[in-house]
Amino acid sequence: MNRISLAATLLAALCLPAAAQFSAPPNSGNAFKDTSMLKPPAGAKVAIYKFEDLECPACAHAYPIVHAAADRYKIPIVRRDFPLKMHIWSRDAAITARYLQDKVSPQVAEEFRGAVFAAQTSIASKEDLSNFTRRFFQSHKLNQPFVIDPSGLFAAEVNADYTLGERIGITQTPTIWVVSQKNWVQVTDINQLYATIDNMESQVAAETPGKSAAANSKLRHASTPQN
Numbered sequence: 654m655n656r657i658s659l660a661a662t663l664l665a666a667l668c669l670p671a672a673a674q675f676s677a678p679p680n681s682g683n684a685f686k687d688t689s690m691l692k693p694p695a696g697a698k699v700a701i702y703k704f705e706d707l708e709c710p711a712c713a714h715a716y717p718i719v720h721a722a723a724d725r726y727k728i729p730i731v732r733r734d735f736p737l738k739m740h741i742w743s744r745d746a747a748i749t750a751r752y753l754q755d756k757v758s759p760q761v762a763e764e765f766r767g768a769v770f771a772a773q774t775s776i777a778s779k780e781d782l783s784n785f786t787r788r789f790f791q792s793h794k795l796n797q798p799f800v801i802d803p804s805g806l807f808a809a810e811v812n813a814d815y816t817l818g819e820r821i822g823i824t825q826t827p828t829i830w831v832v833s834q835k836n837w838v839q840v841t842d843i844n845q846l847y848a849t850i851d852n853m854e855s856q857v858a859a860e861t862p863g864k865s866a867a868a869n870s871k872l873r874h875a876s877t878p879q880n
Contacts, residue, residue, distance in 0.1 A: 675838060677849045682839040686822035691830055691837045698857050699728050699833050699850065704735040704818050706826040707750070708743035713770035715827045715843045720767075722846050726854070733814040735826055742782040744811060749786055751807035757795060765789055833857050 676682030693700035701723055705712040723730050734750075736743035746769050754762035768789060769776070776782050790797040802808055818828075830837045831849045838853060840846050 677838055677840050677845040678842055681841040683824060683828070684822065687820050688837060690817065690821070691832045692834060693832055694729050694731060697729050699726070699831065699853050700731055701728060701829065701846075701850075702731040702733075702832045702837070703827055703829040704733045704814070704821075704823050706735055706737050706740060706743045707746040707766065707769050708740035708773065708776075709737065709826045710773065712827045713773045715829065716767065716770045718843050718846060719829065722850060725847075726850050728850070731832075733817060734811045735815055735818045735823055735828075736811065737826060742776065742779045744808075745779060746782055746786075747811045748802050748807045751810050752798075752801050755807070761793060761795075764793075835860070 691702055693702075701719055703715075703719060705716070719730065722728075734747040736747055750762050750765050750769075753765050769785070772785060776785055787797060829840045829843070829846070831840060831846070831853045832838075833853055833856070836853070836856065838849050840849050
């Protein structure tokens with residue numbers, strides 16, 4: 654390597670974020686094509702961003718952990734539907750969840766998703782899903798329409814999420830990140846989710862003007878001998 658190439662390599666390294674870590678555990682993540690959309694919602698500094706499939710056992714395992722973490726840290730979840738083509742009923746379930754979100758309430762839609770994950774092993778066919786959905790509507794005293802999505806609106810929403818996943822380069826579910834406005838970390842081991850959020854929040858705090866100065870001032874004050 655000549656001196657010019659070496660200098661360019663060193664300069665590129667210096668331009669990387671100070672605490673750049675892109676997967677938890679390190680070196681376990683996927684190669685993505687476009688991650689420009691991995692941002693928290695407006696007004697949030699840190700968020701959990703995930704693509705899930707309602708028929709995916711790993712998604713069912715991760716679901717309560719992700720939501721418990723969001724509740725503990727008071728951070729939002731950005732969820733995208735990514736029904737894998739090999740799964741026979743996950744897309745229909747996602748469409749029903751979108752109907753409930755738009756026509757009933759986000760809370761009821763969330764309850765539906767959680768209930769589907771909890772009952773996942775007992776849903777083996779579209780008929781099973783239909784029976785499960787009917788019981789869910791009845792237990793919540795909701796009128797179930799004869800056709801959930803006559804105009805295709807909710808299917809289009811699910812399709813838009815799937816297209817976004819293809820743009821990113823999603824190959825499996827769940828795919829979960831902890832994101833800030835500047836960085837993201839893919840969480841490949843769900844047991845490391847809490848530690849990843851801790852690290853991201855610390856990094857955001859260190860990058861926030863005034864936060865570091867206040868912390869340093871407090872540290873200096875604490876270390877000053879008292880008379």
